[in-house]
Amino acid sequence: MIDKQDIINELELDRFELFEKPHYSFAFDRRDFLKGFGLGIVFIVPITRALAQQRGESGRGAFNQSLPNDVGAWIHLDEDGRITVFTGKVEVGQNTRTTLTQSVADELHVPLSSVRLVMGDTDVVPFDMGTFGSRSTPTMAPQLRKAAAAAREMLIAMAADQLKVAPADLRILDARFVNHDKSKTLTLAEVAKGRKLVKVIPEDITITQPKDWMIAGTSVTKVDAKAFVTGAHQYTTDIQREGMLFGKVLRPSAFNATLVSADTKAAEAMAGVKVVTEGNFVGVASSDQQTATKAANAIVANWKAAPQPANAELFDLLRKPSNERRGGEGGGGGSRPQGSIAAGMAAADKKLEQTYTVAYIAHAPLEPRAAVAEWSGDKVTVWTGTQRPFGVRGELADAFHIPEANVRVIVPDTGSGYGGKHTGECAIEAARLAKATGKPVKLVWTREEEFTWAYFRPAGVIDVKSGVKNDGTITAWEFHNYNSGPSGLPIKYEIPNTDIRYHAADSPLRQGSYRGLAATANHFARESHIDELAQAVNVDALEFRLKNTKDERLRGVLTAAANKFGWGRTKPAANHGFGISCGFEKGGYVATCVEISLESPTGKEDPKNKRIRIVRVVEAFDCGAVVNPMQLKNQIEGSIVQAIGGALFESIEFKDGKILNPKFSSYRVPRFSDLPLIETVLVDRRDIPSAGAGETPIVGLAPAVANAVFNATGVRLRSLPLAPRGLEVKS
Amino acid sequence: MAKVTDLNVNGKKMTVDVDATASLLSVLRNDLHLTGSKYGCGEGQCGACTVLLDGQPVRSCITQVARAAGKQITTIEGLERDGNLHPLQDAFIKADAMQCAYCTSGMIMAAAGLLKKTARPSRDEIIEGMNGNICRCGTYQRIVEAIQIASGQTTTKEAA
Numbered sequence: 001m002i003d004k005q006d007i008i009n010e011l012e013l014d015r016f017e018l019f020e021k022p023h024y025s026f027a028f029d030r031r032d033f034l035k036g037f038g039l040g041i042v043f044i045v046p047i048t049r050a051l052a053q054q055r056g057e058s059g060r061g062a063f064n065q066s067l068p069n070d071v072g073a074w075i076h077l078d079e080d081g082r083i084t085v086f087t088g089k090v091e092v093g094q095n096t097r098t099t100l101t102q103s104v105a106d107e108l109h110v111p112l113s114s115v116r117l118v119m120g121d122t123d124v125v126p127f128d129m130g131t132f133g134s135r136s137t138p139t140m141a142p143q144l145r146k147a148a149a150a151a152r153e154m155l156i157a158m159a160a161d162q163l164k165v166a167p168a169d170l171r172i173l174d175a176r177f178v179n180h181d182k183s184k185t186l187t188l189a190e191v192a193k194g195r196k197l198v199k200v201i202p203e204d205i206t207i208t209q210p211k212d213w214m215i216a217g218t219s220v221t222k223v224d225a226k227a228f229v230t231g232a233h234q235y236t237t238d239i240q241r242e243g244m245l246f247g248k249v250l251r252p253s254a255f256n257a258t259l260v261s262a263d264t265k266a267a268e269a270m271a272g273v274k275v276v277t278e279g280n281f282v283g284v285a286s287s288d289q290q291t292a293t294k295a296a297n298a299i300v301a302n303w304k305a306a307p308q309p310a311n312a313e314l315f316d317l318l319r320k321p322s323n324e325r326r327g328g329e330g331g332g333g334g335s336r337p338q339g340s341i342a343a344g345m346a347a348a349d350k351k352l353e354q355t356y357t358v359a360y361i362a363h364a365p366l367e368p369r370a371a372v373a374e375w376s377g378d379k380v381t382v383w384t385g386t387q388r389p390f391g392v393r394g395e396l397a398d399a400f401h402i403p404e405a406n407v408r409v410i411v412p413d414t415g416s417g418y419g420g421k422h423t424g425e426c427a428i429e430a431a432r433l434a435k436a437t438g439k440p441v442k443l444v445w446t447r448e449e450e451f452t453w454a455y456f457r458p459a460g461v462i463d464v465k466s467g468v469k470n471d472g473t474i475t476a477w478e479f480h481n482y483n484s485g486p487s488g489l490p491i492k493y494e495i496p497n498t499d500i501r502y503h504a505a506d507s508p509l510r511q512g513s514y515r516g517l518a519a520t521a522n523h524f525a526r527e528s529h530i531d532e533l534a535q536a537v538n539v540d541a542l543e544f545r546l547k548n549t550k551d552e553r554l555r556g557v558l559t560a561a562a563n564k565f566g567w568g569r570t571k572p573a574a575n576h577g578f579g580i581s582c583g584f585e586k587g588g589y590v591a592t593c594v595e596i597s598l599e600s601p602t603g604k605e606d607p608k609n610k611r612i613r614i615v616r617v618v619e620a621f622d623c624g625a626v627v628n629p630m631q632l633k634n635q636i637e638g639s640i641v642q643a644i645g646g647a648l649f650e651s652i653e654f655k656d657g658k659i660l661n662p663k664f665s666s667y668r669v670p671r672f673s674d675l676p677l678i679e680t681v682l683v684d685r686r687d688i689p690s691a692g693a694g695e696t697p698i699v700g701l702a703p704a705v706a707n708a709v710f711n712a713t714g715v716r717l718r719s720l721p722l723a724p725r726g727l728e729v730k731s
Numbered sequence: 732m733a734k735v736t737d738l739n740v741n742g743k744k745m746t747v748d749v750d751a752t753a754s755l756l757s758v759l760r761n762d763l764h765l766t767g768s769k770y771g772c773g774e775g776q777c778g779a780c781t782v783l784l785d786g787q788p789v790r791s792c793i794t795q796v797a798r799a800a801g802k803q804i805t806t807i808e809g810l811e812r813d814g815n816l817h818p819l820q821d822a823f824i825k826a827d828a829m830q831c832a833y834c835t836s837g838m839i840m841a842a843a844g845l846l847k848k849t850a851r852p853s854r855d856e857i858i859e860g861m862n863g864n865i866c867r868c869g870t871y872q873r874i875v876e877a878i879q880i881a882s883g884q885t886t887t888k889e890a891a
Contacts, residue, residue: 093831093868221824228832229820231767231807238766289757366771366779366833366867415833416868447772630827638830641869664776672858675871
């Protein structure tokens with residue numbers, strides 16, 4: 001069994017959204033529950049405590065849901081020889097469906113096409129905390145490999161029995177069992193025929209090492225690529241149910257507003273419109289979306305909200321200690337201080353003290369939050385795009401006071417998340433409307449709702465104080481992160497005196513997980529500051545980093561990126577600059593080299609200010625053994641492009657509990673015209689287990705760009721976004 | 732209120748009964764159940780809803796259905812020919828030009844419109860022509876490559 005403390009201990013404190021209190025609580029019901037398999041053979045991987053701890057990844061949902069069940073994964077071989085893998089992970093664009101399929105096919109010695117994954121359906125897959133923290137590859141893939149490896153051996157034993165040969169004489173080739181001279185063969189279907197078996201996988205199963213991978217380690221295309229390019233794939237927003245209505249929820253006038261009164265007469269008078277009010281919840285449902293929207297607009301509501309802060313006050317607010325303790329001691333985090341900062345500063349030739357800030361930014365997944373809810377008696381089924389199907393099941397059970405067994409959450413492969421789809425508010429809203437109308441209800445948040453009522457990447461303030469000797473040795477490193485989070489705080493630089501801390505604050509906006517968590521903020525501050533130190537003692541930025549780290553993998557990516565970029569071999573052209581950064585997070589090591597140019601402003605941009613254009617990015621990445629090189633490159637490129645937004649121009653503007661730029665026309669995200677030439681270098685370490693790769697490649701870009709801007713102009717930018725309105729350059 | 736009752740979609744005459752002011756996107760998705768075209772922003776800023784009207788790419792989320800009446804509407808569902816993928820669809824798979832793929836339909840339709848106008852667009856022309864479409868996963872480099880492949884300008888895909 002897993003206890004709650006294990007989960008709290010494992011949970012990264014940055015996942016603010018998982019510590020929130022429930023948003024809704026509705027009236028009470030209950031029901032019964034059953035599930036099963038057809039004929040064939042089911043292979044079950046039991047959960048050990050070690051595995052359980054590895055997957056202990058959740059917060060609020062976890063406290064409310066029944067903690068597992070002692071099963072980590074299962075694989076079903078049906079009578080037709082089809083292999084179905086059941087996992088609680090979900091696909092949100094990170095390509096887990098394909099890479100996990102590769103791992104299973106690889107281990108079972110069957111073609112990719114024989115294996116199908118059922119993901120994120122809480123009635124049929126084993127419990128899983130959620131798809132986040134870059135854990136599918138390092139923890140789910142080995143579990144599935146174990147199941148597949150054991151299944152292979154057990155199936156071979158059964159086939160050997162049927163064929164009357166020794167198990168050692170059989171192997172699996174192209175989904176058939178064959179003996180040494182191929183005189184005896186049997187298909188998977190022939191072994192599964194007529195059986196109804198459950199096999200428990202032994203603990204001590206050995207899985208194939210990366211050096212012996214056949215299907216894993218290769219660039220296979222997405223298993224469902226055709227469904228995507230033909231528009232056939234059904235996202236949550238595409239699901240239709242018989243008699244389905246469309247929902248619309250009335251949003252408060254501001255954050256934390258309470259409903260004083262709502263006049264719903266005009267809306268209720270509209271044909272086919274059902275209005276639901278309960279507490280702060282006001283929603284409507286109708287057979288078409290236009291009418292639902294009209295009806296919601298016809299409701300006259302009075303909301304009461306207290307005055308709330310604006311951007312200008314943000315960084316002062318974040319320096320104030322939190323009123324709520326959360327997570328570790330005093331709500332803090334970081335590492336144990338080493339040596340003495342005072343002694344380190346005394347030993348330094350040059351001393352620096354600087355402050356860095358990062359803004360709130362939005363995930364803005366292109367598929368907004370959406371859900372389709374359908375009740376059958378006191379049981380509810382909800383299709384929704386979430387990274388935490390079991391967490392959302394817990395939220396639904398809580399909101400409606402029903403057992404979790406009465407809730408089924410199904411997650412279709414989803415239009416991205418980036419850490420932004422961990423919570424179930426849209427699912428609950430759809431379920432509330434469906435309950436009231438007795439019909440299935442689809443609710444799709446508008447872009448404006450998505451920008452306003454989801455949660456943001458935390459803003460943060462980071463103070464850094466440091467000392468360095470003239471020979472380039474760093475002697476002291478004091479680092480305080482206020483609010484954005486503790487991820488990415490640890491360093492791989494050899495510094496004798498360090499004091500590195502995270503301080504929780506009370507965020508004026510709702511905040512939560514975002515791809516890479518606070519590692520982006522902490523790498524921005526650290527790698528900018530490292531550059532400032534190198535500058536202070538007049539040492540080359542690459543040489544300075546290499547001088548201060550002995551970490552072999554960090555040195556490896558730094559050297560790989562620098563070589564490919566040509567660092568030190570050429571000087572930037574006029575109005576161009578080069579910058580470098582490096583880091584590590586979640587088992588991955590990254591180094592980024594960037595070339596920027598300053599260009600004349602265009603269109604609506606301020607004519608006084610030069611526009612920062614990222615011309616070229618070279619990023620080297622080491623995440624251990626590479627499962628799918630093409631998909632990994634795609635993830636790295638995508639991380640870099642997404643990082644451009646947070647580095648240069650993305651920033652949430654807010655005032656008095658309102659978001660002032662909740663649209664793509666006012667919140668700029670990276671577009672084709674922002675695309676640099678991107679080159680990736682994969683450091684494929686077949687001797688090291690694979691780490692997840694969806695997050696870490698995002699952390700290196702912002703500091704490398706800031707460093708390149710300094711290189712080009714002598715201007716040091718210390719706030720993300722660096723130059724939303726361009727850079728004033730005095731000539 | 733004025734109604735629209737007939738539409739030509741993907742070469743077929745389709746019967747509907749919708750307000751003339753309804754968005755083309757909602758009619759395609761909710762009345763005709765052609766859900767390949769996506770809602771992303773509702774203000775013509777992201778391109779996820781792109782379809783062709785007489786070969787011209789339009790944002791169906793801000794196009795009233797009345798404007799599409801009497802024209803040839805082509806959606807992502809209409810690109811396959813006799814069970815064969817359109818060269819752009821093939822090229823998107825070859826270049827792995829997607830992650831979550833929610834933008835993919837709109838990207839392919841915008842690219843189809845671009846290639847109708849410019850058969851062999853340069854990299855700059857692709858960037859300019861596609862700049863109204865957002866891929867939040869950031870696969871732009873691969874989409875540029877896919878359009879180059881589909882227009883016969885690159886035959887080899889990046890081997891990874």
